[in-house]
Amino acid sequence: xxxxxxxxxxxxxxxxxxxxxxxxxxxxxxxxxxxxxxxxxxxxxxxxxxxxxxxxxxxxxxxxxxxxxxxxxxxxxxxxxxxxxxxxxxxxxxxxxxxxxxxxxxxxxxxxxxxxxxxxxxxxxxxxxxxxxxxxxxxxxxxxxxxxxxxxxxxxxxxxxxxxxxxxxxxxxxxxxxxxxxxxxxxxxxxxxxxxxxxxxxxxxxxxxxxxxxxxxxxxxxxxxxxxxxxxxxxxxxxxxxxxxxxxxxxxxxxxxxxxxxxxxxxxxxxxxxxxxxxxxxxxxxxxxxxxxxxxxxxxxxxxxxxxxxxxxxxxxxxxxxxxxxxxxxxxxxxxxxxxxxxxxxxxxxxxxxxxxxxxxxxxxxxxxxxxxxxxxxxxxxxxxxxxxxxxxxxxxxxxxxxxxxxxxxxxxxxxxxxxxxxxxxxxxxxxxxxxxxxxxxxxxxxxxxxxxxxxxxxxxxxxxxxxxxxxxxxxxxxxxxxxxxxxxxxxxxxxx
Amino acid sequence: xxxxxxxxxxxxxxxxxxxxxxxxxxxxxxxxxxxxxxxxxxxxxxxxxxxxxxxxxxxxxxxxxxxxxxxxxxxxxxxxxxxxxxxxxxxxxxxxxxxxxxxxxxxxxxxxxxxxxxxxxxxxxxxxxxxxxxxxxxxxxxxxxxxxxxxxxxxxxxxxxxxxxxxxxxxxxxxxxxxxxxxxxxxxxxxxxxxxxxxxxxxxxxxxxxxxxxxxxxxxxxxxxxxxxxxxxxxxxxxxxxxxxxxxxxxxxxxxxxxxxxxxxxxxxxxxxxxxxxxxxxxxxxxxxxxxxxxxxxxxxxxxxxxxxxxxxxxxxxxxxxxxxxxxxxxxxxxxxxxxxxxxxxxxxxxxxxxxxxxxxxxxxxxxxxxxxxxxxxxxxxxxxxxxxxxxxxxxxxxxxxxxxxxxxxxxxxxxxxxxxxxxxxxxxxxxxxxxxxxxxxxxxxxxxxxxxxxxxxxxxxxxxxxxxxxxxxxxxxxxxx
Numbered sequence: 001x002x003x004x005x006x007x008x009x010x011x012x013x014x015x016x017x018x019x020x021x022x023x024x025x026x027x028x029x030x031x032x033x034x035x036x037x038x039x040x041x042x043x044x045x046x047x048x049x050x051x052x053x054x055x056x057x058x059x060x061x062x063x064x065x066x067x068x069x070x071x072x073x074x075x076x077x078x079x080x081x082x083x084x085x086x087x088x089x090x091x092x093x094x095x096x097x098x099x100x101x102x103x104x105x106x107x108x109x110x111x112x113x114x115x116x117x118x119x120x121x122x123x124x125x126x127x128x129x130x131x132x133x134x135x136x137x138x139x140x141x142x143x144x145x146x147x148x149x150x151x152x153x154x155x156x157x158x159x160x161x162x163x164x165x166x167x168x169x170x171x172x173x174x175x176x177x178x179x180x181x182x183x184x185x186x187x188x189x190x191x192x193x194x195x196x197x198x199x200x201x202x203x204x205x206x207x208x209x210x211x212x213x214x215x216x217x218x219x220x221x222x223x224x225x226x227x228x229x230x231x232x233x234x235x236x237x238x239x240x241x242x243x244x245x246x247x248x249x250x251x252x253x254x255x256x257x258x259x260x261x262x263x264x265x266x267x268x269x270x271x272x273x274x275x276x277x278x279x280x281x282x283x284x285x286x287x288x289x290x291x292x293x294x295x296x297x298x299x300x301x302x303x304x305x306x307x308x309x310x311x312x313x314x315x316x317x318x319x320x321x322x323x324x325x326x327x328x329x330x331x332x333x334x335x336x337x338x339x340x341x342x343x344x345x346x347x348x349x350x351x352x353x354x355x356x357x358x359x360x361x362x363x364x365x366x367x368x369x370x371x372x373x374x375x376x377x378x379x380x381x382x383x384x385x386x387x388x389x390x391x392x393x394x395x396x397x398x399x400x401x402x403x404x405x406x407x408x409x410x411x412x413x414x415x416x417x418x419x420x421x422x423x424x425x426x427x428x429x430x431x432x433x434x435x436x437x438x439x440x441x442x443x444x445x446x447x448x449x450x451x452x453x454x455x456x457x458x459x460x461x462x463x464x465x466x467x468x469x470x471x472x473x474x475x476x477x478x479x480x481x482x483x484x485x486x487x488x489x490x491x492x493x494x495x496x497x
Numbered sequence: 498x499x500x501x502x503x504x505x506x507x508x509x510x511x512x513x514x515x516x517x518x519x520x521x522x523x524x525x526x527x528x529x530x531x532x533x534x535x536x537x538x539x540x541x542x543x544x545x546x547x548x549x550x551x552x553x554x555x556x557x558x559x560x561x562x563x564x565x566x567x568x569x570x571x572x573x574x575x576x577x578x579x580x581x582x583x584x585x586x587x588x589x590x591x592x593x594x595x596x597x598x599x600x601x602x603x604x605x606x607x608x609x610x611x612x613x614x615x616x617x618x619x620x621x622x623x624x625x626x627x628x629x630x631x632x633x634x635x636x637x638x639x640x641x642x643x644x645x646x647x648x649x650x651x652x653x654x655x656x657x658x659x660x661x662x663x664x665x666x667x668x669x670x671x672x673x674x675x676x677x678x679x680x681x682x683x684x685x686x687x688x689x690x691x692x693x694x695x696x697x698x699x700x701x702x703x704x705x706x707x708x709x710x711x712x713x714x715x716x717x718x719x720x721x722x723x724x725x726x727x728x729x730x731x732x733x734x735x736x737x738x739x740x741x742x743x744x745x746x747x748x749x750x751x752x753x754x755x756x757x758x759x760x761x762x763x764x765x766x767x768x769x770x771x772x773x774x775x776x777x778x779x780x781x782x783x784x785x786x787x788x789x790x791x792x793x794x795x796x797x798x799x800x801x802x803x804x805x806x807x808x809x810x811x812x813x814x815x816x817x818x819x820x821x822x823x824x825x826x827x828x829x830x831x832x833x834x835x836x837x838x839x840x841x842x843x844x845x846x847x848x849x850x851x852x853x854x855x856x857x858x859x860x861x862x863x864x865x866x867x868x869x870x871x872x873x874x875x876x877x878x879x880x881x882x883x884x885x886x887x888x889x890x891x892x893x894x895x896x897x898x899x900x901x902x903x904x905x906x907x908x909x910x911x912x913x914x915x916x917x918x919x920x921x922x923x924x925x926x927x928x929x930x931x932x933x934x935x936x937x938x939x940x941x942x943x944x945x946x947x948x949x950x951x952x953x954x955x956x957x958x959x960x961x962x963x964x965x966x967x968x969x970x971x972x973x974x975x976x977x978x979x
Binding site for chain 1: 547549583776777
């Protein structure tokens with residue numbers, strides 16, 4: 001097996017070679033572990049590499065000697081897992097020093113499901129601390145590089161997962177998306193990222209940042225793998241009260257090609273403002289032309305509250321975070337400051353030294369927004385805006401089936417370019433936040449390259465309409481046939497850190 | 498200064514009688530369990546865990562609110578109450594804020610024989626916190642430990658309006674509330690074990706229309722300490738004001754050993770709990786039919802039942818109070834009446850003998866081996882004078898111990914009433930012969946001597962002789978002597 005073969009593989013292709021005994025799950029697992037050993041000292045996508053566990057698991061799977069017909073959907077497929085999703089016995093740090101010594105005693109629901117489906121875990125991937133950031137620069141353990149250009153960020157917060165899939169250190173990965181944390185790094189790394197409808201995938205075992213926004217998502221090299229992985233991880237869970245009471249996704253919601261072309265494609269003018277890099281706008285215009293030629297009806301729509309979504313998000317998300325992160329107090333687990341003088345000192349020093357700067361900023365912001373006298377002015381207003389944003393999308397999806405927008409206003413930026421100015425960094429998520437606030441599903445797809453950097457396209461749909469999004473994305477992927485990323489090595493000489 | 502007006506409000510926490518904790522499957526029977534043996538990722542608040550509401554706890558809380566005549570809200574929301582303390586593993590307590598289970602209710606209880614109504618401000622549900630342990634064999638020196646067994650146990654909080662005006666009234670209200678939660682079987686209401694806890698707000702002023710400064714008193718672990726702490730506070734606040742000072746708004750702790758309250762937190766240190774709706778839990782919609790079902794399943798409440806007992810069965814207030822303290826005891830009593838319509842007789846035996854035996858065995862009537870029918874078998878024998886009271890007491894004790902029926906026990910022990918006139922006559926004559934002095938005394942007009950002789954006959958027969966027969970025969974024989 002070499003990289004030129006594997007770069008285009010879907011899960012079905014792995015299963016084909018397994019069935020033909022051309023290669024075994026152990027060999028495939030070893031292939032990816034070798035890739036990690038080759039690239040990750042420069043790329044730094046992983047925080048934990050579980051070589052022993054992964055090979056052990058591959059061996060167990062092989063011993064089961066299943067016929068192809070019985071192969072569970074993720075049989076023998078190695079995966080990378082964002083470090084805010086709990087795997088029993090493995091470190092789960094959330095990219096934070098405050099959890100540097102923490103190992104989870106239980107599996108997240110998605111991990112249980114993937115285990116049952118035959119998946120193999122290569123390790124845990126780097127992220128912005130507690131998923132707060134858009135570049136991995138907020139990781140307590142150093143940033144991950146963009147495989148296309150190591151002087152640039154991979155996006156965030158699921159930057160480690162996205163980079164590992166783009167660099168083929170893993171064929172697929174899980175991330176989490178609170179305001180764009182799956183889609184933005186997928187766009188920056190030239191892969192496919194899906195944020196499902198809020199409640200479509202159980203959050204049990206996903207370490208909370210902002211509970212009403214957090215959603216586990218997938219990062220893959222092609223739409224078909226997104227579909228397979230999403231099918232496995234979705235569905236009701238009695239351990240998560242916010243999980244929707246629906247069975248797992250099944251692709252019987254799939255549309256035949258002639259049906260796909262009947263979809264009405266919406267374009268929202270608010271997403272094509274002068275602040276967007278013309279390269280991105282231009283590429284999307286080209287795609288719209290292609291779609292028109294293919295017979296799609298393109299409809300211009302408006303989402304008037306888009307501008308307020310970002311501001312409201314930076315009230316609601318930090319407010320929830322300030323409460324969710326209160327448990328990291330140095331009492332029962334995790335990091336504790338040395339030689340505390342008393343309880344107050346233990347709390348203060350543990351938290352001020354255990355958390356990074358951006359996390360502290362958001363805790364303070366959120367605490368302020370929930371304080372007595374400010375709750376109505378901030379949190380409540382934020383929630384009201386959220387309702388309006390949601391309504392915008394509802395109106396819009398009465399007119400069209402899917403919406404096409406840029407994922408990000410800019411191409412992958414350089415390290416340090418935005419990290420000095422939090423507001424500039426927050427703006428990197430301006431096109432992914434409104435849909436997150438509305439809880440609707442959204443997919444990020446690589447739609448081409450500018451020079452050596454990938455350009456992302458976002459496909460949005462109505463709640464629980466992942467079927468439409470995935471059908472459309474499958475069609476578009478085939479029509480555009482953008483080559484998947486191939487990273488032979490990560491050349492750190494170009495680095496300008 | 499003379500006339501002080503006292504205003505007291507209570508906040509009562511009751512542990513709900515559920516098998517599982519409020520948001521996880523862990524058990525609730527934590528008393529005597531090793532520290533941290535009833536815990537899981539959810540109640541420990543481990544990263545990634547999520548709460549799922551226990552519907553049974555919600556049912557019990559709704560039942561409580563309904564029994565307090567509260568308006569049940571159609572949409573119930575859980576809020577997070579944020580504060581830092583080592584016994585609170587998530588850094589917040591899941592509680593309720595502006596959309597609790599019930600509001601605007603009332604509660605009636607008897608004080609000094611009069612019916613008193615106190616308004617209920619709200620009833621809400623929340624999770625309990627863990628417990629700090631400061632000494633123990635496994636603790637390193639200078640270290641405290643946290644036991645999370647209690648963490649996440651469901652509590653219902655009942656908040657009264659400040660409608661109480663005397664410590665004694667507060668104690669009676671609390672006692673009656675305890676009886677209520679026991680009666681409707683939502684809590685065992687045990688203050689000593691902490692399954693019922695009470696905080697009190699108290700203020701005094703010179704005029705009934707003026708509200709004084711509110712002081713909150715915590716850490717009262719018995720009904721007596723509630724009474725004592727409030728008395729102490731009134732005294733302290735009076736002195737404070739009479740000396741020209743003012744009472745600061747604060748929270749004070751009752752020091753049981755020294756019988757004083759100690760300031761623990763001033764108004765300026767009051768915490769901002771930053772309440773907001775818990776995004777991990779959906780609002781709970783209370784459907785019309787659920788409200789209906791809860792209301793229709795409520796039993797007759799203790800006060801109503803007590804009043805009915807006093808009217809229908811002509812019981813004294815104190816007897817009726819004892820019987821309604823425990824719903825199953827009241828049920829037991831009423832089941833007994835079905836079999837023999839002598840309420841006072843049955844009440845006497847229930848209150849004295851049944852409760853005595855329950856106390857000895859330290860169980861309640863439901864756990865006992867006695868049933869209304871087996872108890873009534875015995876009582877009917879007493880009623881028909883087939884068995885003396887003394888014997889009946891011994892038999893009842895045996896019934897509590899072994900669960901046997903009265904007649905079986907009597908047969909086994911060779912206890913049977915002597916109803917044979919001949920046999921009794923023989924014994925009476927024997928007693929008369931052996932006690933000439935007493936006979937002489939009786940004949941000389943000393944009535945007491947008759948009782949002595951009667952007692953001697955019963956003693957010889959080990960209480961088995963039919964006492965009425967003994968009396969008449971003894972009378973007959975003595976007159977024959979004279």
